[in-house]
Amino acid sequence: MSQALVELVREKFPEAVTSWHSHRGDEVITVRRENLVEVIRFLRNDPQTDMKLLRQIAGVDLLTFKSEMTGGGALASIEVPEYDLRKKPHVEPRYYVAYNLYSLTKHHALRVRVDLRSDDVKLPSITSLYRTADWWERYVYDMFGFEFTGHPNLTRLLMYPEFQGHPLRKDYPVRKRQPLVPELDFPDLIRGPGPGPGGAGVPMSQTHVGRHNVDPDAYD
Amino acid sequence: MSDHPRSLPILKPEKPEGNVPESQQVLGLEYEVPVLTTRLEESIGFFEKNLSGALGWARKNSIFQYPFVTACCGMEYMSAMSARYDIARFGAEFPRFTPRQADLLMIVGTINVKQSPVLKRVYDQMTEPKWVMAFGVCASSGGFYDNYATVQGADRVIPVDVYVPGCPPRPEQVLDGLKILQDKIQTQLHHAATIERALDMELETKKRSFLGKLLGK
Numbered sequence: 001m002s003q004a005l006v007e008l009v010r011e012k013f014p015e016a017v018t019s020w021h022s023h024r025g026d027e028v029i030t031v032r033r034e035n036l037v038e039v040i041r042f043l044r045n046d047p048q049t050d051m052k053l054l055r056q057i058a059g060v061d062l063l064t065f066k067s068e069m070t071g072g073g074a075l076a077s078i079e080v081p082e083y084d085l086r087k088k089p090h091v092e093p094r095y096y097v098a099y100n101l102y103s104l105t106k107h108h109a110l111r112v113r114v115d116l117r118s119d120d121v122k123l124p125s126i127t128s129l130y131r132t133a134d135w136w137e138r139y140v141y142d143m144f145g146f147e148f149t150g151h152p153n154l155t156r157l158l159m160y161p162e163f164q165g166h167p168l169r170k171d172y173p174v175r176k177r178q179p180l181v182p183e184l185d186f187p188d189l190i191r192g193p194g195p196g197p198g199g200a201g202v203p204m205s206q207t208h209v210g211r212h213n214v215d216p217d218a219y220d
Numbered sequence: 221m222s223d224h225p226r227s228l229p230i231l232k233p234e235k236p237e238g239n240v241p242e243s244q245q246v247l248g249l250e251y252e253v254p255v256l257t258t259r260l261e262e263s264i265g266f267f268e269k270n271l272s273g274a275l276g277w278a279r280k281n282s283i284f285q286y287p288f289v290t291a292c293c294g295m296e297y298m299s300a301m302s303a304r305y306d307i308a309r310f311g312a313e314f315p316r317f318t319p320r321q322a323d324l325l326m327i328v329g330t331i332n333v334k335q336s337p338v339l340k341r342v343y344d345q346m347t348e349p350k351w352v353m354a355f356g357v358c359a360s361s362g363g364f365y366d367n368y369a370t371v372q373g374a375d376r377v378i379p380v381d382v383y384v385p386g387c388p389p390r391p392e393q394v395l396d397g398l399k400i401l402q403d404k405i406q407t408q409l410h411h412a413a414t415i416e417r418a419l420d421m422e423l424e425t426k427k428r429s430f431l432g433k434l435l436g437k
Contacts (some may be wrong), residue, residue, distance in 0.1 A: 159369070160334045167368040176368065180377065183337035 002027040002108050008048060009110075013039055030096075030113040037124050040112060043101055044129055051101040051110065054126075057136035058098045059144035062091045063170035094118040097146060099126070116146065125150040143168035160184075268409075275410035279323065279349065280402040281311035286322035288342060291329025293356040296388040305391035310398050319345040324401070327380075330358040331371045343378040349410070351381045351401060356388050363387060 006027050010017050016035030021028055031039050043051045093115040102109045114123055125148035126133045137148040138157035145166035148154055156163065162181045165172055287297055300307050301315065316322045319342045331339055343352070354374050357363035360383040362372035374380055381404060384397035 158334075163333075172368070174367075177372070178333065178368070180333060180336050180371070183341060 002110065005049060005108055005110055009039065009043070012042060026109065026111055028098075028111045028113060030115060033114050033116070033123050036112070036114050037126060037129070040099065040101070040126050041129055043110065043112070048106075049103065049108075049110075050105050051103045053102040053104055054130040054132050054136070055100040055102050055109075056098075057133065057140055058100070059140040059146060059168065060096050060098065061144065061168065061170045062094055062096070090118075092117055095121060095144065095146065097123060097140060121145060122147045122149055124148070125154075127151055142166070145169065272410040273406070276406040276408065279410065280405040283310075283312040283324045283351075283398070283401075283405075284314050284316045284322050285312055285324040285326050285353075286317070286319045286342070286346070287315050287326045287328050288339065289328040290331065290335065291356075291358060293328045293358070293388040296386075296391060296394065297326065297328045297355065300391040300394040305395065307391075307395065307398065310395065310402065312398060319343070320347060322346055323350060325350065325352045325378075326355050327352065327359040327374045328355040330363070330365055331374050331377065332369045333371055334369075336371050336377045339374065339377050351405065352378060353397060353401060354380045354383045355394065355397075357385055358387075360385060 003022075006020050006029055009029060010020070013031070013035060016031045016039055017029050018032060019030045043049045095116040095118065097114045097116065099112040099114075100109065101112065116123060121144075123146060125137055127137065127148075127150070134152070135157055137151055138154060140146055141148060141151075141154050142156040142158050143166055155161070159167070160181055161184075163178060165176075287294070289297060299305060312324070319325065323346075325343055325346060327339065343350070352374075354360040358365060358370070359374045360380075362370050364387075366372070371377060382397045382401045384393050386393050389397075
């Protein structure tokens, strides 16, 4: 069933699909970045495929994958705090983004992959096709730092705005800790705007947490 | 004043010559405040101690806790609260779901960096006297969440009185932690703020009048 799906996409977009394989029963196709939106639009709208459900967008970092020098998991040890990209080899394209699509009527699934080189981590947004892609792309941006061009509000989803770096990249130091942050400003919906910059009463940004009594260097 | 017959000798450091460290300075004799005032202080101290003990007894047996439940430790909190383990036997009867009415903040679960301002705000909203229990290893030390998102122990945000280990802790451990906290509450000094201030003022006026009489002012 899914094999026929891959054949269908290959016939429709012979230039876009660069490779395809099956991983433990899941059909995977790798498409070029320029053709990503039209391939996914076809998969969503064509009555043969009818993939109305975007199950997940995932980012993957292959920095330590198949690397002879480090091997997987070596960065998890405390002895290797940082990965020096200039000295140690890594695979290119280093990243890929996987879109897991599913059809609720046909009951078939397909994974669409887009490879990204480490020097150019931009790819088109598919928020115009799937509403749920909004938060998934914000999540991938938060964890991996990929820029989804055309996204309406590409900000961090899980981490806080002051956070530096992207924690699921393999070169993010495992033991790195960042300082605690003050409370966010948010508008008071009941009492309306007040004298403070953030809303009524005392602005929340004045309630600093931990800045005085926590030493960020004390983590390591 | 130093030759007054009813004054006590107290030890004061002599003025050192040159740059002598404070630990090597020699103590010398000097005469100070009359004995009568010391007895008054003693009696007030006795009263304060008993009052503090009574307040401690009352406070340790009526701990209203605010459960700040963020993770799976909440299940063990429910177990400790409900009939089988029944934390109400130790006076911790009512969970108050507003920090303004609570004495004990129970941090039940993982605290991450994004959440720590909320925890700080909840702690600030509690009225004095207040105590904090870190419930489980995540609240105590971060537990096995040794990563970018988790605060490595709630004591990096607010002061913690008692740490209950376990992942999650057994209800018996929670009760044990509560007993330890009760001992702490009983033995610490409770200031009855208004009474203490009144006594201080009274003491000051009496001191002044005594000294005034003695010194003929």
